[in-house]
Amino acid sequence: xxxxxxxxxxxxxxxxxxxxxxxxxxxxxxxxxxxxxxxxxxxxxxxxxxxxxxxxxxxxxxxxxxxxxxxxxxxxxxxxxxxxxxxxxxxxxxxxxxxxxxxxxxxxxxxxxxxxxxxxxxxxxxxxxxxxxxxxxxxxxxx
Ligand SMILES: [Zn+2]
Numbered sequence: 001x002x003x004x005x006x007x008x009x010x011x012x013x014x015x016x017x018x019x020x021x022x023x024x025x026x027x028x029x030x031x032x033x034x035x036x037x038x039x040x041x042x043x044x045x046x047x048x049x050x051x052x053x054x055x056x057x058x059x060x061x062x063x064x065x066x067x068x069x070x071x072x073x074x075x076x077x078x079x080x081x082x083x084x085x086x087x088x089x090x091x092x093x094x095x096x097x098x099x100x101x102x103x104x105x106x107x108x109x110x111x112x113x114x115x116x117x118x119x120x121x122x123x124x125x126x127x128x129x130x131x132x133x134x135x136x137x138x139x140x141x142x143x
Contacts, residue, residue: 006046006072009035016069019062023051029060086123088116097123 012033024032030040044050049064081087086097097114104110108129116123 006043008069008072009033012069013073016066019066021061021063023059023061024065026058026060029062029065081125083112083127084114086112086114086116086125088119088121088123090119090121091116095123102127 012035015033019029019032026037026040026044030037033040040048044058044060048068049061051059051061053059081094084097084100085094086100087093088095095116095118097112098117100112100114102110102112105126110127110129112125112127114123115121
């Protein structure tokens with residue numbers, strides 16, 4: 001089972017959707033995303049889209065790159081966490097939240113905050129409250 005997860009810096013995730021539908025040179029794009037050239041070259045090797053011109057120069061289409069970044073953020077086998085789980089950035093895995101608290105943010109959005117049972121770091125996860133009750137809740141999906 002091979003899955004190369006690429007660590008995308010927060011700034012890249014925020015910035016990528018704003019990239020223009022133009023061709024960037026490696027040095028331009030790395031400047032734009034505030035990452036070292038070398039990191040960007042690594043991503044190209046790992047599957048980020050780019051073009052080669054006849055002079056052996058590399059060009060990266062901003063929109064295609066943004067699309068790739070988007071794809072990296074959503075692992076195919078992302079599982080839904082249960083209400084009591086969260087992802088610990090320190091342990092790099094899903095953990096059972098210790099003492100989770102639900103903090104309303106806005107509308108149906110809530111933040112669930114608890115701590116990691118292994119390293120005690122604070123773990124936050126965003127969630128969405130179920131739609132306002134329509135009186136019918138289908139909960140029997142099993143056999
Ligand atoms: Zn942890």
